Amino acid sequence: MSVLEIRDLHVSVGEGDDAKEILKGVDLTVRSGETHAIMGPNGSGKSTLAYSIAGHPKYTITGGTVTLDGEDVLAMSVDERARAGLFLAMQYPVEVPGVSVSNFLRTAATAVKGEAPKLRTWVKDVKSEMDLLEMDSAFAERNVNEGFSGGEKKRHEILQMRLLKPAIAILDETDSGLDVDALRVVSEGVNRTREEGDVGVLLITHYTRILRYITPDFVHVFVNGRIAEEGGPELAEKLENEGYAAYIKGSKETA
Ligand code: ADP
Numbered sequence: 210m211s212v213l214e215i216r217d218l219h220v221s222v223g224e225g226d227d228a229k230e231i232l233k234g235v236d237l238t239v240r241s242g243e244t245h246a247i248m249g250p251n252g253s254g255k256s257t258l259a260y261s262i263a264g265h266p267k268y269t270i271t272g273g274t275v276t277l278d279g280e281d282v283l284a285m286s287v288d289e290r291a292r293a294g295l296f297l298a299m300q301y302p303v304e305v306p307g308v309s310v311s312n313f314l315r316t317a318a319t320a321v322k323g324e325a326p327k328l329r330t331w332v333k334d335v336k337s338e339m340d341l342l343e344m345d346s347a348f349a350e351r352n353v354n355e356g357f358s359g360g361e362k363k364r365h366e367i368l369q370m371r372l373l374k375p376a377i378a379i380l381d382e383t384d385s386g387l388d389v390d391a392l393r394v395v396s397e398g399v400n401r402t403r404e405e406g407d408v409g410v411l412l413i414t415h416y417t418r419i420l421r422y423i424t425p426d427f428v429h430v431f432v433n434g435r436i437a438e439e440g441g442p443e444l445a446e447k448l449e450n451e452g453y454a455a456y457i458k459g460s461k462e463t464a
């Protein structure tokens with residue numbers, strides 16, 4: 210049982226006079242076994258939230274707290290956060306030149322678990338997860354994200370999540386740019402992880418489409434660096450019909 214608690218989180222980007230506050234007091238609690246959807250328009254700060262939890266150096270925490278099982282996440286290095294059980298699937302996964310998928314996954318698993326996974330079971334696990342994600346075995350020998358299609362990048366992110374078995378998985382627009390087949394495969398990967406239990410999922414998305422495949426327990430509408438409304442899955446339907454316009458208007462009036 211894990212719990213990620215975000216309290217009154219304020220985050221800025223840029224330096225000195227160019228510093229701009231992006232997150233303006235975010236409160237959110239994600240527990241094992243729960244799936245939370247964060248839904249909001251472009252530029253509202255969703256990726257900033259994901260990167261801030263993961264420890265990207267570009268973002269400056271100016272206030273608030275993030276804890277995992279009571280431990281201060283903001284005091285941890287990026288590696289320590291991963292070892293503590295936090296996982297981030299990035300919206301724009303980066304290339305790792307000269308490093309194969311196979312080596313990358315094994316290195317990541319070793320770093321997260323503190324010891325190298327046993328070779329025999331590891332090879333089997335990688336193979337079976339790749340099969341489930343409908344990935345060709347040749348994919349393992351390609352360099353990470355080099356020349357990957359949008360769908361391959363997102364499958365690779367989910368493959369990492371499957372093998373690293375995090376306590377809390379943050380998926381930043383894992384649905385963006387996917388065709389229907391890739392969306393189904395990626396969603397099934399997330400749902401397998403949920404069914405196995407014990408993972409808390411923070412699913413960040415701009416569109417309601419992925420929520421037809423992954424039913425969240427909680428939906429949070431994210432606008433202008435804050436959570437503007439919270440509800441259950443029915444809130445996603447309301448957004449599908451009405452969009453974000455009313456929330457954007459409201460956030461400007463109160464800003
Ligand atoms: P979302 O993921 O919801 O689309 P982001 O977190 O990517 O939103 O961006 C939120 C806001 O922060 C945007 O206005 C974006 O332009 C701004 N922003 C993000 N990174 C930087 C940066 N390095 N410098 C200046 N502004 C940034």
Ligand code: MG
Nearest residue numbers: 250251252256
């Ligand atoms: Mg965006």
Ligand code: MG
Nearest residue numbers: 255256300382
């Ligand atoms: Mg984003």
